[in-house]
Amino acid sequence: xxxxxxxxxxxxxxxxxxxxxxxxxxxxxxxxxxxxxxxxxxxxxxxxxxxxxxxxxxxxxxxxxxxxxxxxxxxxxxxxxxxxxxxxxxxxxxxxxxxxxxxxxxxxxxxxxxxxxxxxxxxxxxxxxxxxxxxxxxxxxxxxxxxxxxxxxxxxxxxxxxxxx
Numbered sequence: 001x002x003x004x005x006x007x008x009x010x011x012x013x014x015x016x017x018x019x020x021x022x023x024x025x026x027x028x029x030x031x032x033x034x035x036x037x038x039x040x041x042x043x044x045x046x047x048x049x050x051x052x053x054x055x056x057x058x059x060x061x062x063x064x065x066x067x068x069x070x071x072x073x074x075x076x077x078x079x080x081x082x083x084x085x086x087x088x089x090x091x092x093x094x095x096x097x098x099x100x101x102x103x104x105x106x107x108x109x110x111x112x113x114x115x116x117x118x119x120x121x122x123x124x125x126x127x128x129x130x131x132x133x134x135x136x137x138x139x140x141x142x143x144x145x146x147x148x149x150x151x152x153x154x155x156x157x158x159x160x161x162x163x164x165x
Contacts (some may be wrong), residue, residue, distance in 0.1 A: 026150060027049070028046050029042065029044075029137050029147065030043060035085050035086070036085050036108075036112065037086070037088060037134055038131055038134035039134075039135075039136070040134040041108060041118075042077045042079070043061065043065045043067055043075055043137060044137040044140075045061045045063070046060070047061060047062050055082045055083045055084050056081075056082050057081060058077055058078065059078070059080070060079075061076075061077055061078075062140075063140075064077050066141050067126040067138050067141060068141065069133050071095065071097055072093070072097040073095070073097075073105075074095040074097070074102060075094055075140075076094070076095075077091075079091070079092065080087075085112075087109045087110070090106075091106055091108065095098070096120065096122060096127075097134060101120075103123065103125065104122065104123070105120050105122055106121050106122065106123060106148055107121035115131075117131055118125075118130075118134060160163075
């Protein structure tokens with residue numbers, strides 16, 4: 001193999017690693033569906049997103065967002081994770097309210113072949129929910145419109161320690 005062929009092969013390899021797709025709200029919801037994840041898992045307030053060839057993605061919303069599903073869900077201004085067919089792993093920027101606590105959603109999975117359920121992993125807690133509520137992207141709501149929220153933290157890190165040594 002000649003030196004120029006090796007250089008070209010290396011360049012093509014490198015560019016495939018750096019390949020990135022970006023787009024708008026409708027495109028990210030379609031991309032989720034193309035990966036077996038219901039598009040309504042993200043709100044309709046997406047201002048931009050990027051995804052690498054390896055599945056690492058970032059989503060920027062117009063601002064922080066709250067949506068009521070079976071549970072209240074908080075979306076940070078920036079969301080990131082890794083998208084593979086049927087799953088989102090290493091998820092950052094999404095929290096769910098369980099009683100008075102806000103818990104980080106670490107992972108989202110669907111059954112393969114698809115079923116009527118979607119699975120959320122919150123640390124050691126796993127929750128199975130009906131997938132129907134995530135079929136359509138919903139609009140963000142002002143947290144003040146939800147009577148059931150006592151105090152809305154911006155991050156789970158702001159929750160005081162509940163257990164002491």
